[in-house]
Structure formats: C-alpha cells, structure tokens
Amino acid sequence: MPARRSIAQHASKTSKTSKIPPALQSARGVKTWKEAADWLKIRGIEDIECITPDIAGVPRGKMMPSSKFTSNTSLALPSAIYRHTISGEYPEETGNFRYDSRDSDIKLVPDLSTLSVVPWETDPTAQVICDIAGSKGENVPYTPRNVLKHVLDLYQQKGWKPVVAPEIEFYLVAKNEDPDYPLHPPKGRSGRAIQGGQGYSIAGVNEFDELIDDIYHFSEKQGLEIDTLIHEEGPAQLEINLRHGDPIELADQVFMFKRTIREAALKHGIYATFMAKPMQAQAGSAMHIHQSVIEVNTGRNLFSNADGSASKEFFSFIGGMQKYVPKALSMMAPYVNSYRRLTPDMSAPVNNAWGYDNRTTAFRVPVSEPVARRVENRLPSSDANPYLALAASLGCGYLGILEALEPSAPSDDTVNDGTIDLPRGLLEAVSLLESEPAFAQVFSPEFIAIYAGVKRGEFETFMQVISPWEREFLLLNV
Incomplete structure (x- = not known):
C-alpha cells in the first residue's frame, strides 16, 4: 500500500x-x-x-x-x-x-x-x-492511552525505546440481528459462503476484493499504512499486519483500523468482528505483537550484542514475559469470550513457553537478522484494547530486564496441546492482576482498581445470560 x-x-x-x-x-x-x-x-x-x-x-x-x-x-x-x-x-x-x-x-x-x-x-x-x-x-x-504512555516513560528513563508491530486478525460475518443465533460467514463474490482451511489463500482474499479495496482506500485517506493482508485459517477470517514503529502510533493505528474495517464491512452489508472466538469450532482471532527495544542514544537493538549474538536483556525480556504475562493476561484477554480462544489444539498458545520460530509457544522468536531480533507475543486476542495490550506486554518485558530474570529453556516441540498453563477464565486473570505488587509501579494502582472493577461487572452481566449449552444439557437431565 x-x-x-x-x-x-x-x-x-x-x-x-x-x-x-x-x-x-x-x-x-x-x-x-x-x-x-x-x-x-x-x-x-x-x-x-x-x-x-x-x-x-x-x-x-x-x-x-x-x-x-x-x-x-x-x-x-x-x-x-x-x-x-x-x-x-x-x-x-x-x-x-x-x-x-x-x-x-x-x-x-x-x-x-x-x-x-x-x-x-x-x-x-x-x-x-x-x-x-x-x-x-x-x-x-x-485511561488507556495514558497507561501505555506511562510504560513508555519507564523505558525512556532507562534510555530505551520499544518498537512494536501488531498483527490483527478478524472475521467477516453475515449480518446477525438476533444474538441468540450463531454467526455465519458471508457470501463472497462467488455467491457462496467461504469455508475454513483457507490459510494464505489468494482466492479467499479475492472473494472480498471490493471490500478490501475499500479498506485500503479508507486507510490511505487516513494516512494509515498496511504492510500485508492475508486470509487466515477460519472462514472469511483475515489478518492485517502493520509496519513496525512507535507503540503509541501503532496503538492509534489499531484503534483506527478497527473502526475503519467495521465501516468498510457495513458498506458491503456484512459485519467485521474482532471477537476472540466468534464461531464455535473455528480458530480464534489474535492480535500478535512483535516487540524489540532500541537504545535511544545509539540506535542499537538492545536485544543484540555487537557480535550479533542475543544479549542478556533479550533473555531477561523473555523471562519477564514468562513470569508476568500470565498475571497481566486480563489486559490482553479482556472478556469471558477471550478464554474460549485459549484452548488446546486451536492454533493458539495455552502456555507461557518460548521458542525459536515455534508458533505453538506463547512467545515466539522469529528468524531474523540481529538488527531485527524481536519477540512475538502470541497471547493477546483481537478483542483487546490495543493500548492496554501493548502496555501489558511491554510492561512485563520491562520488569524482566529490570530484575535480570532468566527464561526457561526454549521449547522445540509442540506445546499448545494438553494442559493449560494460563488463567482459565476472566475472574482468575483479574485476581492475578490485582495480586501482583510490581504492577502498581508499571500500570498504576488507580488503573488496576478501575479495570478490575469493570471486568468483574462484565462477568456479572455475563452470568445473567442462560446459554444454549445449559438448555441442551441441563433442561431435562438434572
């Protein structure tokens, strides 16, 4: 673009x-x-x-x-x-x-x-x-923008500047005016609803050519720059990758992109949704975050030594992610629905493991040159507030560097099956956020108190709704 x-x-x-x-x-x-x-x-x-x-x-x-x-x-x-x-x-x-x-x-x-x-x-x-x-x-x-700015100030005080690149997944769905009915993929230009298993399919993208043209057109008019666009695994599930840059600017872009994509979809008589898990038995939607840190005075990637090897700060950043991200998960998975995505064997991590070019881990280190060495956080879902997801991810890495934490050994095998090593639901995740003393410095006590209160309130409204599962299995059996 x-x-x-x-x-x-x-x-x-x-x-x-x-x-x-x-x-x-x-x-x-x-x-x-x-x-x-x-x-x-x-x-x-x-x-x-x-x-x-x-x-x-x-x-x-x-x-x-x-x-x-x-x-x-x-x-x-x-x-x-x-x-x-x-x-x-x-x-x-x-x-x-x-x-x-x-x-x-x-x-x-x-x-x-x-x-x-x-x-x-x-x-x-x-x-x-x-x-x-x-x-x-x-x-x-x-406020979310101020929470992220505070985290960036902590980096600045050390002479560092984070660089991020978000990847945003979302679904296109047929209009659904009654929330009691499940969502379905829309019809593309072929007149048929697109099916799943279309990862990286150009034909899948072409099904929605006119809509995608509008997304590009609307984005260009706003000065928003898309790096790449692909079709993901789910039916009519797309992903937009943004160019790396300043965290505030990139959070602003995600904030505006969500609005832009919804408006473009409505123009074509369909919905765009950033729900983490909009359709049962289909892949969820993530907001993967690529992160690195540069020294402001030298421009050097803090994650790489002069000889090109990985630095101690690189490993400590990963160690911080492993220790603290599970406790900050509610900022990256903010709704009851978010935890439906974080299930085994569904193309989402269920762990706090890391590895080199291993997409089954929570924290993946992509193949790159030393100047571009970075860590991809694969846990955030696309329903997350981008300012808060970035603040949480960068804040956890910052604490790791500050405390010189050591990560576990990198994982070479599949680790997204079997047991779940993360909070299993919203209330557990919120309690972990509140109980971590280090977060008061990174996110502020005022934010944590308000965020926890709002999330508990949302959980209570969710509990007022009787689900189809309850009607199917409890109505005549208990």
Missing part, C-alpha cells in the same frame, strides 16, 4: 493556482493549531470528531463544527465513562473499585499528530484522537 499521499490533486480541484505548504499535505497529522486550522480549511472540513478510547477501546468523545474546534474550546467528558462495562452498565463498588463521588469532568486534549479525515462520511468530516487530563491539567493515570 502506498505511503501517505499528497493531496495536491484534491487541491488543484479547489484552487488551480494555490500551492499547499508541505506541512499541510500529509494525510495524517499537523504540528500546531495554526496548521490544524489551515489543514481543515484546505479540505473543506465541516465537522470534527474528537475521540478517545475507553477501557474497552471503544471510541468516545464529542463532535463539533471545525470552527469551534480551532477556537480554543475546552472539551470535557464525565470521568464515569471509564467505569462502565462493555454493555454500558455501571458495576457496584467492590474492593478498590470506587466512583468519583462528584463524577468530575476530565478534559479531552487533542493530539494534533493524529488529525485525519473520516473517509466514510458523506459530509467533509475529520477526526482527532485525544489524550485525557484532569480539569486542571493534571495526569489521569487510568
């Missing part, structure tokens, strides 16, 4: 004689409020969406005329939006989970480097991702 294109062609339509400054030609991002105003004017933008990810990674925010956006307007949201469940309910206060007694305002602070158009809107519309600050500008430690 081409990198961010110039808008000179668009400009020639609006003014044949005008010349657009280079700073305003990018499809994504400006540096100053003056540039933002000019960027919006050149494109004839009428409205702007100021959005931020909530705990689930759902876009929340406000929409306004572009003239109001550039007039130094103060934007605020109630703090309660970070304390409700995915179903929109507010859990009871339990443990350390508490509500702000005043439900005070928090401020939306636009990050102008994320400014882009909203290509699926009929009226000229732009969007910008916002950080969250307190009403007086103070830090709010429990």
